[in-house]
Amino acid sequence: MSNQENSNFFERVYEIVRQIPYGKVTSYGAIAKALGTAKSARMVGWAMNASHNLEDVPAHRVVNRNGLLTGKMHFDGSNLMQQLLENEGVEVKNNQIVNFDKVFWTPKVFH
């Protein structure tokens, strides 16, 4: 692990993820688009991986474009991610968010 926790790129991602309202979710691509790098959704995923140590980054509110909890395996390897979402009122069925378009939240664009 690297000790470069002050990487601006990651902070930019965290800044957006922290703004996700309670009970809402967004996608990696949407965050990437807000950062201006729409095609680099993968980097958002990497940032989330590093955000694992941070408690103020609600990574469970970030899913892929299908509303699928692809990052579930990174949460203790159990259904913790799903429980966190359900706890916020987000209905999850078979690792997939129900009414995804209703709970979807579009990140604000920086510049």
Added chain:
DNA sequence: AAGGTGACCGGCC
């Protein structure tokens, strides 16, 4: 220093 990888996305076959 170079190559491989990834919590993705969009398009093509």
Added chain:
DNA sequence: TGGCCGGCCACCT
């Protein structure tokens, strides 16, 4: 209708 492929860019070995 669904599966496969390339792109994209930072991080790790």
